[in-house]
Amino acid sequence: MAKRKNILVQWTIDEGCWREFMAASRSRQKPGSFVPIDPGQPFPAFGIDVAIREDAVYVGKKCHFLYCLQSMRWMVVHESWLEITHIINEGSNHVSMIPIAREAIRDVKRVVDEFGAQDAEAMRIQNEKDDRPTFINGLRRWVEAHTLITIIGFFVVVLPLFVFAMAVLFLE
Numbered sequence: 001m002a003k004r005k006n007i008l009v010q011w012t013i014d015e016g017c018w019r020e021f022m023a024a025s026r027s028r029q030k031p032g033s034f035v036p037i038d039p040g041q042p043f044p045a046f047g048i049d050v051a052i053r054e055d056a057v058y059v060g061k062k063c064h065f066l067y068c069l070q071s072m073r074w075m076v077v078h079e080s081w082l083e084i085t086h087i088i089n090e091g092s093n094h095v096s097m098i099p100i101a102r103e104a105i106r107d108v109k110r111v112v113d114e115f116g117a118q119d120a121e122a123m124r125i126q127n128e129k130d131d132r133p134t135f136i137n138g139l140r141r142w143v144e145a146h147t148l149i150t151i152i153g154f155f156v157v158v159l160p161l162f163v164f165a166m167a168v169l170f171l172e
Contacts, residue, residue, distance in 0.1 A: 005053075006053045006054045006055070007051045007052070007053055008052050008053060008054065008111045008114075009051070009052050009104060009107040009108050009110075009111045010049065010050065010051040010052075010104075011049075011050055011100065011101040011103065011104035011107075011108075012046070012047040012048065012049050012050070012101060013047050013048045013049075013050060013099050013101060014047045014101075015043040015047070017099050017101055017102075018043065018048070018099060020080070020099075021080065021081060021097075021099035024080070024081075025081070025097055044060075048060050050098060050100075052108070052111055057084065057098070059098060074086075075112045075115060076112070077100070077105070077108055077109045077112050080099060080100060080102075080105070081097045081098060081099050081100055082097070082098045082099075082100055082108060082112070083095060083096070083097050084096045084097075084098070
């Protein structure tokens with residue numbers, strides 16, 4: 001189980017809850033797209049402990065999902081399960097689903113809402129920084145607006161000038 005520090009919410013999944021979750025999950029997913037967490041055979045007699053901490057989600061003794069950055073949480077609470085989207089790289093992601101015990105749903109929703117509020121605040125702060133009238137922000141906005149001109153300018157102007165300058169320096 002997760003180290004007992006910083007646990008925001010914790011619950012135990014019993015075998016009945018696991019069976020209901022697996023049946024519902026298979027009906028929601030496209031064939032072959034659902035890879036469940038293996039609870040082990042036989043199912044643990046005392047169930048599987050799940051804990052959400054400030055920095056990770058633990059399922060049993062394993063860290064199932066570690067937050068890479070503070071604003072990298074994409075969690076949604078459904079009627080009986082927690083959906084976590086892992087962003088692997090831009091355009092590619094992996095979705096994990098973890099069943100939630102009935103008695104823990106309210107607490108899980110509270111924690112996920114708190115994470116959402118923290119992410120919204122982090123996004124607001126980042127947008128505020130991006131909107132500041134600094135040289136770097138102005139340069140970034142210009143490059144984003146004129147990508148093709150920037151690429152052509154780099155290869156036609158900047159790179160040849162750099163090569164010419166190096167040639168002059170080394171030929172002297």
